[in-house]
Amino acid sequence: MSSSAQSLLSFIDNSPTAFHVVDGLATELMAQGFEKLEEKDTWQIKEGGNYFVCRADASIVAFRAPSQWSVNSSFKIIGAHTDSPSLKIKNKPTSTKEGYQMLNIEVYGGALLTSWFDKDLLIGGRVLYQDEEGAVKQILVQLPYRLRIPRLAIHLDRTVNKEGFLVNPQEHLCPILGLDEDIDFEAWITKETGIQGQLLSWDLFLFDAEKASFGGVNNEFIYASRLDNLGSVHAATQALLSSTYHAHDFLVAAFFQHEEVGSTSQNGADSNFMETVLKRIVLAFTEQQEPFFQAVASSLFISTDMTHAVHPNYGSAHDPNHKPMLNKGPVIKSNANMRYATDAFSIAKFKQWCYKAGVSYQDFCNRNDMGCGSTIGPMVAANLGMATIDVGNAMLSMHSIREMAGTHDHQMMIDVFEAFFDS
Numbered sequence: 564m565s566s567s568a569q570s571l572l573s574f575i576d577n578s579p580t581a582f583h584v585v586d587g588l589a590t591e592l593m594a595q596g597f598e599k600l601e602e603k604d605t606w607q608i609k610e611g612g613n614y615f616v617c618r619a620d621a622s623i624v625a626f627r628a629p630s631q632w633s634v635n636s637s638f639k640i641i642g643a644h645t646d647s648p649s650l651k652i653k654n655k656p657t658s659t660k661e662g663y664q665m666l667n668i669e670v671y672g673g674a675l676l677t678s679w680f681d682k683d684l685l686i687g688g689r690v691l692y693q694d695e696e697g698a699v700k701q702i703l704v705q706l707p708y709r710l711r712i713p714r715l716a717i718h719l720d721r722t723v724n725k726e727g728f729l730v731n732p733q734e735h736l737c738p739i740l741g742l743d744e745d746i747d748f749e750a751w752i753t754k755e756t757g758i759q760g761q762l763l764s765w766d767l768f769l770f771d772a773e774k775a776s777f778g779g780v781n782n783e784f785i786y787a788s789r790l791d792n793l794g795s796v797h798a799a800t801q802a803l804l805s806s807t808y809h810a811h812d813f814l815v816a817a818f819f820q821h822e823e824v825g826s827t828s829q830n831g832a833d834s835n836f837m838e839t840v841l842k843r844i845v846l847a848f849t850e851q852q853e854p855f856f857q858a859v860a861s862s863l864f865i866s867t868d869m870t871h872a873v874h875p876n877y878g879s880a881h882d883p884n885h886k887p888m889l890n891k892g893p894v895i896k897s898n899a900n901m902r903y904a905t906d907a908f909s910i911a912k913f914k915q916w917c918y919k920a921g922v923s924y925q926d927f928c929n930r931n932d933m934g935c936g937s938t939i940g941p942m943v944a945a946n947l948g949m950a951t952i953d954v955g956n957a958m959l960s961m962h963s964i965r966e967m968a969g970t971h972d973h974q975m976m977i978d979v980f981e982a983f984f985d986s
């Protein structure tokens with residue numbers, strides 16, 4: 564199997580939350596010679612230079628500047644999201660129930676709730692505290708303790724297989740923390756994370772303790788958490804890192820948090836993050852306003868997010884003529900009602916990159932009697948006024964705690980992204 568698929572598995576294992584995703588990417592980019600820009604500083608951008616900027620520690624835009632900037636320089640952008648559905652620990656984190664110490668959680672995004680039962684769960688995210696000088700500091704954490712949301716035994720729920728497993732997220736979904744009813748969560752977190760100071764707040768999530776792996780008789784599958792959408796984040800990052808620079812255009816990879824909850828936030832795809840970064844990039848080369856608008860008019864945005872492969876046991880969930888398969892290449896996502904930003908122009912461009920890369924593509928369109936999901940493509944297209952295509956690799960078990968994708972699709976998508984950056 565390809566080294567890129569192997570690398571994806573490690574990336575997922577090292578990225579339990581959006582904060583870890585961005586932290587890991589920043590480390591990797593700096594190792595590859597990218598310079599970190601702060602939004603609060605004045606930006607100095609050199610021709611041929613490599614840079615990245617983060618917002619709210621969970622979104623990141625990385626770019627390579629052209630070797631020769633001109634008013635004709637455009638943006639070639641690949642965008643994806645850093646977050647995945649999860650269970651998030653509430654601010655009042657514990658309660659007792661039937662003699663058990665419970666962790667109070669709320670559901671983040673459209674999680675497939677039944678998949679979170681009977682799994683070994685770990686806690687990860689960021690913790691904020693006040694240090695000895697009174698400054699607010701932050702650290703990323705992963706705790707080693709396994710928690711669990713146990714299923715009710717079939718003997719106590721005889722009809723569940725026929726009538727369905729209904730989950731009330733308030734009543735049924737809180738994990739058991741332990742049997743120690745006196746545990747002080749804040750003192751425990753302070754001790755376990757080793758912070759020197761007063762714990763103030765946290766963004767802590769639960770995640771699957773099981774590591775990503777290959778599966779299938781020929782290792783043709785990837786089994787992992789958060790493939791949606793770390794598969795896309797990893798593919799776009801690999802393409803950016805392998806493309807050295809472009810003579811005329813900016814090569815950009817942009818990853819946003821909060822897609823799973825609608826993208827409206829300080830650093831979501833529906834924020835001004837993308838636009839302000841692109842504007843400031845152009846302003847670093849010219850004080851004129853005009854070149855930014857000229858650049859946007861000739862730029863392209865690939866919005867990449869995983870998509871639904873046809874399921875062998877539920878084939879009728881797909882339109883009969885649009886049944887993407889695993890390992891058959893990138894999927895072009897279209898929707899007449901613009902739940903995807905794809906149009907004939909962006910399809911034409913994408914097919915050119917596929918031909919150039921020697922990679923086959925597939926088409927996805929929802930059944931007419933079913934609602935269509937969406938992603939960051941339409942909002943970025945609308946906010947920037949930029950030609951956009953929605954694509955993604957096919958997968959099964961989307962939004963389950965453990966998802967499944969095709970091993971070979973990953974390198975194919977990277978090849979197409981590289982063709983786009985080289986175009």
Ligand code: CO
Pocket residue numbers: 644791792822868869938
């Ligand atoms: Co997604």
